[in-house]
Amino acid sequence: MDTPSPTPVVRSESGSSDSEPRPVSGRYAWSVFALAFGLMLTDFIDRQIIVATFPLLKSEWGLSDTQLGALVSAVAVTVAIGALPFALVADRWSRTKCIALMGTVWSLAAMACAVAGSYTQMLAARAAIGLGEAGYGPAGGALTAGLFPQRRRATMVGALQAAGPLGVVLGVSLGGLMVPSLGWRLTLAVFAAPGLILALLFLRVREGRAPGAAPAAAPGESPARERGAVAELFRSRTAVAAYLGGATQLVVLSTLYTWLPSYLTRTHGYTSARAGAVTAVAVIASAAGTVVLGYAADRAAAVRARRKLTLPAGLALLALTLLTSAFAWVPAGPLQLGLIVAGAFTVAAAVGPVPAVVMDVVDPKVRATALGMVTLIQNLFGLAVGPLLTGWLSDALGIADALALMPLFCAVAAAALWTASRSYERELRVEGGSDAPLPAAL
Template sequence: MATDRLDDGRHLELDASGSATHLVSRRAAWGVFALGFALALTDFIDRQIIVSTFPFLKRSWGLSDTQLGALVSVVSVTVAVGALPLAHLADRWSRVKSIAVMGALWSMAALGCACSGGYGQLVAARAALGIGEAGYGPACGALLAGLFPQRLRATVVGALQAAGPLGAVLGVLLGGLMVDQLGWRTTLAAFALPGLLLALLFLRVRDYRVAGTGPALDPAPARRATRRAVLAELIRTRTAVAAYLGGAMQLVVVSTLYTWLPSYLNRSYGYQVAKSGAVAAVVIASGAAGTVVLGYLADRAGATRARNKLVVPALFALVTLGLLTTAFGLIPPGPPQLCLVVAGGFTVTAAVGPVPAVVIDVVKPQVRATALGMVTLVQNLFGLAVGPLLTGLLSDACGLPTALALMPLFCVGAAATFWYASRTYEQDLRADPDATAPAIAP
């Protein structure tokens, strides 16, 4: 049995998985979740709202689709670069303080986007926004992982991750409504102040950190871990490595759909920016619902047999391939196409909750934030950064409809990788980490 120490000195027991059995009350735990969700929501609004300004930036600055896609991809690149070191810092320093600092950073970067004097400055400001996000997700995920039991992890982490598609919904919807009336600069700055206020509120949350462990875990806290031992732990299991890669391939498709659907609706349907944003928001809202519903389904299926937690996203990756490739490749613009796109938007997020939950399950509690940082690194660098830019390149070469029909092919790789991970997951859950991994020690 492990012991966690709160900042006020209280000691609490952890179960064998490292989850708190009574760290805080249920009400307090869900209160922290609500605050974390609200802050994550402002982040993804700031991240996604720029897609509503694409038609204005294209006209004003003469940008190509590749350049527009890069404005989204650069955020993912800087998230990937900063994820691991900032997540490790959260494990060593303070998860709560890390969350507050990162939230303040991306809010100030959002203001910088609004003040940009040219394309280069806008790219730089968007990169800074990504640095703020890089440290937030892993720290908040690790904080919540200690407040909720293992049986709820995929549900809670998936619900937190749902702030991504929901923030994207609000970003394209509100952005589409605001940009015509207020201009693109005011639109990009609109949510900076709410994000800053929520970040400061997080300083009132009581922090905790792993202060010691029982016989199944190394007694040294993560803040004293060597980099080599931590990295070895992050890639120790085949399940974790496969989950990193499978989640990245699925997010190539997610980022493609969320970034380029408003522009597709504007060009192929002749919709105005506000209407394109509203229709795209319906698709992204479907993805938010899919994140929660399918994450819960994976948890329920995993309760029957653990490997099913990965079989579920594997199957839905193939369903997504069929829906989106048919929609963009075989059906002309119209209501039937939109129905398929909405359905594909629901299934495309099936892996968002299970992937980080599975990774948390197979690493030591001392490096949970760092493990989520690795998830963030791989998924952003090889997933979210790839989709918008590659789609822009394909669009410039062969048109946006063809690009959107080809990109769902990444679902094949995602399904195969999740299926492989499902075959190793149960064995990695049963394995004693200390028997196969280097000790995480000073």
């Protein structure tokens, strides 16, 4: 789609379009957001639908829980490996073209999963999905951040990230319904095509910025050398602590997404469809938490900036209490399921604020690179750890004990987020990249 920008495109003397992103209308910003949301939705369907096939893969290939968990963790590992390099490319080349390319790669890899002839081939195809996803998150997040004003950034980034849980819902619930009748191969193949179509549509998107926002360096200008850009990402104490807090919170969230269906089928005797439906409710709750609690963090920060981090820190401790109680002490029944759903809602509290805070304290020229670092750390030390560690604990202790232990990571997340809040107000940048800090009370 073409940009309905109120500012005409400026052309250089050579006749080429000026590469500086221009102010865009709110309507266009929302249309690009909708496209980015849809692509991330298909991303997480492709990523998570494998969970619905666990019982058949375990039976057909004789896999352990550790091997099953590795099929999920492999995606997170390759996302982590590719996130920063692809983010650097996005900041210097074109965020929209990176999104189109990455979406095409992971959609083709998802199709390869459907025709895998062995566990090794499946693991390699799953890793390729992660390689494609690695460039999408940073580029998509930076593109979205530039289209909306700073005061709404945590809300919009959280809303974009909510496509992840919703994709998980569709992957788990639809997968649970389709696998018994279609088999795991056809089920995996069905969802590859929509991602490919949406990825190609991004070739028609033009980058822009929110009206009134100061221009940042456009992709292709190479405003900072790679070494300096990476150093900038670790210069901020706030960013470093936020990286850790966001990652450890995702250890718990990824555990729920991956192993709750297996827990319900093994310990409660649920069918795959019913387990998928219950898990879908928990995932929807986490998606709601991503948006609602991201908005709450923005509102809290309007009174005192550091509350953008202290609020999710407190909610991490609440999630620890809810989930530990559910899996360790409360017997099976409605109360247990209610605690799991409430825990899923609160454990998502940091999903929106963490990347928003990181973008608030780094140079605007390296925002996509900063999101690449967020993606790297959250995937390598969060999303990759949860499924694999839980699978290992399940093989050793049983799945119920494994799920009772994993919420302890919420305590680490709370400590890291509180630490980040102590320096956030001092390091906070005003829109446009000024080094002058904002006042503590906004």
